[in-house]
Amino acid sequence: MIGGRYLMRTQDWATVILPLIHRDPSVLGEDAGEFRPDRSLPESSRGRPPHSYKPFGTGERACIGRQFALHEAVLVLARLLQRYDITGDPGYELAISERLTLMPRGFEIALARRTPVTVGQAG
Ligand code: HEM
Incomplete structure (x- = not known):
């Protein structure tokens, strides 16, 4: 029984619509x-309900790359933010592009180097 309302039997299945959650x-x-x-x-x-945020899906078919993705995001963001100031168009109006993931359509950012380049640090 889900939430005391929906009876689930062994062979039943459910689709979880994450963007709605x-x-x-x-x-x-x-x-x-x-x-x-x-x-x-x-x-x-x-204090929010624990299952109200599931960016990596849920259940048996949830993302197997979750831990890798979280580590990668922290590493890449830390490296980028350490070196660049990032700005976006303040007048941008969100338009969502649905591909493998949801993305802002036509949103561009500009990078400005924060620190002078030293030998061996380029890139
Ligand atoms: C921020 C990054 C990522 C997000 C938000 C994300 C999100 C998701 C979600 C929501 C699903 C479930 C889809 C469903 O229920 O049908 C999924 C499945 C999957 N993800 Fe990710 N993912 C990310 C990164 C990755 C990475 C880095 C890898 C591999 C290195 C990966 C490998 C997979 C695989 C193989 C599945 C299918 C699992 C299965 O069907 O058993 N993902 N991902």
Whole structure:
């Protein structure tokens, strides 16, 4: 029984629509559809239902690359942010492109080097 409401038998299956879970007003409030990265801060997300955020899927077919992806993201972001200031077009209006993942369509960023290049540090 799911949530005391939906009877699941052995052969039954369910599809979890992650984009809807991640925009659930009962969890995030009425502005659930707005892009507000501060929602992810520990002080904002504390106390939320544990299954209300599942970027790597759920159940038996969940992402096997999760740990790798999280490490890679931290390493790549740390390296980029250490070396570059990143700016985007402040007037950009979000348009979502659905490919393997959801992406902002036509959104471009500019990188400005933060520190002078020293020998052996280029790139
Ligand atoms: C931020 C990065 C990533 C995100 C958000 C992500 C997300 C997901 C999600 C949501 C699924 C489940 C799809 C479904 O339920 O049908 C999935 C499956 C999968 N992911 Fe990832 N993924 C990421 C990175 C990676 C990486 C780096 C690898 C491999 C090195 C990987 C390998 C896989 C594989 C093989 C599956 C299929 C698992 C199966 O069907 O049994 N993913 N991923």
